[in-house]
Amino acid sequence: MAKAAKHAAFFNRLRELFSYDPDTGVFRYIKSPYRGHLVGSVAGTKTLSGYSKIVIGGREYRAHRIAWLWMTGAWPKGEIDNINLDKSDNRWCNLRLATGSQNTANTRAKPFNKSGVKGVCWHKLARKWRATITVNRKQHHLGFFCTLESAAAAYAAAAEQHFGEFARVE
Numbered sequence: 684m685a686k687a688a689k690h691a692a693f694f695n696r697l698r699e700l701f702s703y704d705p706d707t708g709v710f711r712y713i714k715s716p717y718r719g720h721l722v723g724s725v726a727g728t729k730t731l732s733g734y735s736k737i738v739i740g741g742r743e744y745r746a747h748r749i750a751w752l753w754m755t756g757a758w759p760k761g762e763i764d765n766i767n768l769d770k771s772d773n774r775w776c777n778l779r780l781a782t783g784s785q786n787t788a789n790t791r792a793k794p795f796n797k798s799g800v801k802g803v804c805w806h807k808l809a810r811k812w813r814a815t816i817t818v819n820r821k822q823h824h825l826g827f828f829c830t831l832e833s834a835a836a837a838y839a840a841a842a843e844q845h846f847g848e849f850a851r852v853e
Contacts, residue, residue, distance in 0.1 A: 694752065697739065701726055703753045708773030710737060710746060733770035747773045751780075762786045764849065781849060784819050788846035791853060798831060801852055802838035816841045 701710045710726040720726070727737040727746050735746035750773045751759040764781035765772055768791065781789070792801040798812070806813040806827060812834035814825035825841055828834035835852070842850035 690758070693739075694756065697749065697753065700739065701737075703750060705750075705754060705775035708746075708750065708775070708777065710749070710773075729771055735771045735773060746771075747778055750775065750778060764789050768851075784817075785846055785849040787817070788842060788849045789851050791851065798834075800831060800835045800838070802842070803831065803834040814838045814841075816845065818845050 700712065700714050702713050703710050712720050712722050712724055712726050715722055727735045730736050736743045737746050737749055738744075739749075745763075747763045747765065747770075748759060751763055754775055759780055762781045762783055762785075764779050764786045766777050766779060766789070768789070769777070790801075792799065796804070798804055802816050802825075803812055803814050805811075809827045811827040811829060812831050813827055814834040814837040816823050816825060816838060823841070825837045826834075828837065839850075839852045842852055
């Protein structure tokens, strides 16, 4: 079967089995594909990583990618970013196309970050705050700073320059 025909068949099957509410981001069964799925019940389960997944034809799909397909009629080219960082919030207004770098930019500081500021760490040898930013998997040194605030400002400026609306500094 040609790729376009497979895509059309999958899209039709999706519309046959589920309804999607773009205001809530919830998929519901309108036809039960397997035993135990009640018509009208919420489709999908939450993964350990926090994403919602839906099984269609024995294969797992992330719900935000299915929502994109549902709303646009095409699979997303690239990644889908959850604007508010809630991986299970699949409301249409919370989803946007992103590159891997943009998707990574829209994250919080990692829990092991001791400075509490994204892109900033203490450099023992220099005895100063060091700011760095990663763009397209390449880390860029932004400088050493006497204060945490000035290092944070350097990161924020670089994030805005490189990532625009995807920049998140907290």
